[in-house]
Amino acid sequence: MNQLDTRLAKLARQGDRAAFAELVELYKEKIYHLAYRMLQNRHEAEEIVQETFLRVYTNLDRFDEEQKFSTWIYRIGTNLCIDRLRKRKVNYSLDAEMGEGEGNDWYSTLPSREETPDQQVLLSETRSQIRDSIETLPEKYKAVVILRYLQDLSLQEISEVLSMPVTTIKTRLHRGREFLRKKLEQVL
Structure with missing residues (x-):
């Protein structure tokens, strides 16, 4: 998987949209589950997935090919979740996150x-x-x-x-x- 990720990242860096789409397919569920587990909110988890891939796309030139792509994308997703949690901390309420079927997870x-x-x-x-x-x-x-x-x-x-x-x-x-x-x- 690591070699495939790196190859896809190289191609995406060169402007290959199909390669980037394949990276999205490989990681969107994993990043969603990470974000949902951390944030306990489907809508916010979906936003984190989008924001993660936006950051990946805009920073592909910074990806170090000596590093595992999975580590890099998890770091981006985790940091975005932590930022979201910090912003939320101010008015955190146990009831606030439970809404329209939020209790139903995988x-x-x-x-x-x-x-x-x-x-x-x-x-x-x-x-x-x-x-x-x-x-x-x-x-x-x-x-x-x-x-x-x-x-x-x-x-x-x-x-x-x-x-x-x-x-x-x-x-x-x-x-x-x-x-x-x-x-x-x-x-x-």
Whole structure:
């Protein structure tokens, strides 16, 4: 994938619109899921996807081909989400983000392996509580936890995305897990 990404980025840099469209196809869902996990708002996540690809397009000349394209695009998307969260912080309300079906994300559309309705309800409530707990994570832990467990990035990739040492990522991941464990012990 890395070689394909780099080749497509080179072609897009030279003005090949089809190559850029292919990059969009490869990454739009991944960036959307990252943004939705961080922002908990479909509309804002869609805006982040558009803004990410706009930034990618306008900054293709800055892309270092020695670097993984996925790391570069995740860094752009993550930074845009963090900026959005900082702007939102001023008047943050737990109720404000829930609107027209916002509670329905791709987790809730997964088919259940549970056989009884009681087990399905319990599983759904547990997922909801985990999602809500992730939403309450302090900003510095939230991005690391989402990139690691929901986007399945390695510690090295997260380090590159967030421009932090791997040791800092490990520390924040550990503290984020501890925060979630304590939070979930209170509700489960």
